[in-house]
Amino acid sequence: MGFVPWRYVNSWYCNGCGLCCREFEVVLTFNEWLNITKTYGAGVTRAGLNKFYMGKKSDGSCIFLYAVPDGRRLCGLQNNKPIACKVWPFKILNKPKYGGANEALFNYNGQNLFVYIDPFCPGIRWGPPSTELIYKVIPEFIEVASGLRQKQFYSTMRMTPRFYMFYKKY
Numbered sequence: 001m002g003f004v005p006w007r008y009v010n011s012w013y014c015n016g017c018g019l020c021c022r023e024f025e026v027v028l029t030f031n032e033w034l035n036i037t038k039t040y041g042a043g044v045t046r047a048g049l050n051k052f053y054m055g056k057k058s059d060g061s062c063i064f065l066y067a068v069p070d071g072r073r074l075c076g077l078q079n080n081k082p083i084a085c086k087v088w089p090f091k092i093l094n095k096p097k098y099g100g101a102n103e104a105l106f107n108y109n110g111q112n113l114f115v116y117i118d119p120f121c122p123g124i125r126w127g128p129p130s131t132e133l134i135y136k137v138i139p140e141f142i143e144v145a146s147g148l149r150q151k152q153f154y155s156t157m158r159m160t161p162r163f164y165m166f167y168k169k170y
């Protein structure tokens, strides 16, 4: 199934299932590849024909993905995640690409953008868009995608106090 316009989405919340970190190949920009290999060595990445990719473990999951005791999966790179990871499962485009132009149209500070979501993600709830999706989640994804924002809150798995305890231990 292809990407779906945001107007069909009620809300999105990352549940930390880690499926995206197992099922997809993460393409790295040259600078991301450089920074990651400088810190962790070239063995954590993979070179394709014209692209660099994040490396994978034998089970197919990303080399930086690990499990925490409450069953969720966490990214070992956190704030240094590649941009492809930071914006997934959303696609922010200047032109409509996957159809449904009217439903994908999103006005961000007077700029017309086209926002889609990958229905593969189990964190999607379908239905009329919630105010949080319109005013918090999508704007944050746009800001992350355009480089205006580094820190993520609404566009990533949210830390509960219990989860934060686990996180600090790892």
Ligand code: SF4
Binding pocket: 013, 014, 015, 016, 017, 018, 019, 020, 021, 088, 089, 120, 121, 122, 123
């Ligand atoms: S973004 Fe979606 S697929 Fe990836 S961990 Fe979160 S809920 Fe799971």
Ligand code: SF4
Binding pocket: 020, 021, 022, 026, 054, 062, 063, 064, 065, 066, 074, 075, 076, 077, 078, 081, 082, 085
């Ligand atoms: S870098 Fe992090 S977010 Fe990206 S695929 Fe690997 S574990 Fe998942």
